[in-house]
Amino acid sequence: MVRHICFFTGKRGGFNHLVPILERINETDDLACSFVAADMHMVEKFGKTIDEVKKWTESVYAIDTMLCSDTKIARAKSIGLGIMSFSQLLDSIQPDLVFVLGDRGEVLAMAISAMEMNIPLVHLFGGDISQGGVDEPVRHAITRIANMHLASNEGSAERIRKMGEEPWRIHNVGSPVLDLICRKRFTSPEEIIHNYSLNIEKPILLLLQHTVTWQVEDAEYQIRQTMEAVDHLGYQTIAIYPCSDPGYGVIIKVLSEYEGKPYFQLFKNIEFLDFWGLLNIANVFIGNSSAGVMETASFKIPFVNIGIRQEGRLRADNVIDVKHRKDQIIEAIQTAVNDKEFREKVNNCVSPYGDGKTSEKIVSILQNIEINENLIRKKMAY
Numbered sequence: 001m002v003r004h005i006c007f008f009t010g011k012r013g014g015f016n017h018l019v020p021i022l023e024r025i026n027e028t029d030d031l032a033c034s035f036v037a038a039d040m041h042m043v044e045k046f047g048k049t050i051d052e053v054k055k056w057t058e059s060v061y062a063i064d065t066m067l068c069s070d071t072k073i074a075r076a077k078s079i080g081l082g083i084m085s086f087s088q089l090l091d092s093i094q095p096d097l098v099f100v101l102g103d104r105g106e107v108l109a110m111a112i113s114a115m116e117m118n119i120p121l122v123h124l125f126g127g128d129i130s131q132g133g134v135d136e137p138v139r140h141a142i143t144r145i146a147n148m149h150l151a152s153n154e155g156s157a158e159r160i161r162k163m164g165e166e167p168w169r170i171h172n173v174g175s176p177v178l179d180l181i182c183r184k185r186f187t188s189p190e191e192i193i194h195n196y197s198l199n200i201e202k203p204i205l206l207l208l209q210h211t212v213t214w215q216v217e218d219a220e221y222q223i224r225q226t227m228e229a230v231d232h233l234g235y236q237t238i239a240i241y242p243c244s245d246p247g248y249g250v251i252i253k254v255l256s257e258y259e260g261k262p263y264f265q266l267f268k269n270i271e272f273l274d275f276w277g278l279l280n281i282a283n284v285f286i287g288n289s290s291a292g293v294m295e296t297a298s299f300k301i302p303f304v305n306i307g308i309r310q311e312g313r314l315r316a317d318n319v320i321d322v323k324h325r326k327d328q329i330i331e332a333i334q335t336a337v338n339d340k341e342f343r344e345k346v347n348n349c350v351s352p353y354g355d356g357k358t359s360e361k362i363v364s365i366l367q368n369i370e371i372n373e374n375l376i377r378k379k380m381a382y
Contacts, residue, residue: 002032005366006095006119008086010039010106011243012049013291016272017101017124019056020179020359030367034059036089038082039066039106040244045252047241047269061089065106070249072216075105082109090117096371100146101125103132103139111145120147120375122366124176127156127163130290131311133213133245147375150362152294152353153314164380173361174354180276181298182356187277196265196278198236203337205230206278207239209287211247212309219247222324223254226286226306229329231258235337238278239266284336286329293319297351302336302343304329316349 005025009015018035025031035057041050042064050062065082067074082105090098090113098114100107101124114121123146130136143149143160149170151157157172180186193200209226211219230237239258242251258264270278279285279299285292288309296303297316305321306329320336322328335342369375 002030003097003366003371004093004095005031005033005097005099005122006036006090006093007033007099008036008038008107008110009041009053010037010104010110012040012047012052012269012272013243013289014101014104015041015049015053015056016180017175017177018099019272020176021099021362022057024359024363025366028363028367031363033057034061034093034095036061036063036086036110038063038085039078039104042066043068043244045241045268046244047267049269052269052271061093063089065109066244070244070246072213072246075244075246079105079109082106083112086110086113087117090114090119095119097122097366097369099124099366100142103128103130103135103142105134105138108138108142111142115145118376120369120371121145122148122150122369124150124173124362125152125156127151127159128314129156129159129312131212131214131308132210132288133215133309135213144378147378148365148369150365155314161381164382166379166381171361171365173365174358175294176358176362177295178298178351178354178356179359181295185276186273186280189277189281192274192277192281195274196238198238198281200281203233203235203284204278204282205233205235205237205333206282206285207237207287208242208285208289208291209251209306210242210289210309211245211251212288212307213245213247215308216247218324220250220254222307223251225324225326226329227254227258228326229333230264230286231261232326232330233333234263235283235333237264238270238282239264240270240275241266241268284333286333294351294353297349297353300347300349302346304332304336314352316351318346318349
């Protein structure tokens with residue numbers, strides 16, 4: 001009997017983790033999958049990335065749940081819309097398992113919907129820690145709802161155990177996104193240089209900075225400090241819109257002020273094969289994206305991590321942590337570009353998120369989960 005897995009994706013930066021799992025499932029005879037795409041994927045302001053999802057799979061349920069406002073109340077209401085919409089869809093399609101990843105509000109909405117429908121929930125990246133704002137408690141709330149946990153590293157797996165989850169539910173699998181990166185499944189340097197009009201002989205920066213939802217009122221100051229540093233250096237810079245967390249509007253506004261600068265290019269979205277292609281040739285990745293700690297080590301590229309958003313998250317030796325201060329950001333970028341000793345350390349760093357075989361492990365788990373009352377019935381392990 002074929003087992004139906006319903007994957008949920010709410011933003012561009014999460015979908016790429018699902019692609020290697022999707023490809024492995026397509027090679028099996030006993031698994032089938034569909035995708036629910038919502039939130040940021042449906043919004044033109046963020047590049048309408050539902051089109052990217054549809055390039056990889058035909059089985060997509062597109063649900064518009066995001067209120068296009070960067071306020072906190074709009075975000076809360078969007079989560080409510082998600083619960084109503086996702087529960088209705090799950091009642092219609094009746095999957096055997098629901099698969100979610102990460103720590104965002106729309107993911108919590110899907111988790112609540114699956115829980116109330118008694119559909120077992122598989123959660124990827126539980127137990128990680130960060131200081132992105134409400135993402136931190138949301139991630140752990142999803143863990144307490146989920147029926148099966150796929151951790152990215154042993155430290156995260158141990159935190160899940162300490163939350164009272166039964167050990168048999170917990171698997172340390174790594175990060176599936178590395179499966180594609182290790183196989184060099186991204187756009188070639190030649191195409192990237194041509195398509196983005198870059199001079200490989202000069203420094204190249206890739207910038208992605210989100211709001212911190214505990215510091216929304218500081219978002220404008222924070223992005224201005226970053227952009228003043230970037231402007232001071234004048235290096236070629238490819239910048240990408242932030243995600244849809246409250247306060248995103250002011251970040252987009254400030255970034256847009258620099259669009260006339262000859263060194264600066266701004267994009268609503270960059271598809272992930274191009275994003276990795278840029279990481280492959282860039283000198284530095286700057287900002288506060290989780291990609292900085294989870295993906296850059298595989299490309300041997302420094303990550304200048306600005307502020308608290310990724311505080312506490314496991315990382316390799318390629319990360320320079322700085323505050324939202326222009327002078328610190330300038331110094332860190334110059335170190336990343338010019339310091340030969342640091343560059344050598346970066347070239348020797350090893351990703352702590354797996355060996356490029358994560359999707360194989362995950363698909364085996366999905367095939368062998370016993371779907372029964374024991375899986376649904378959650379209880380504290382102590």
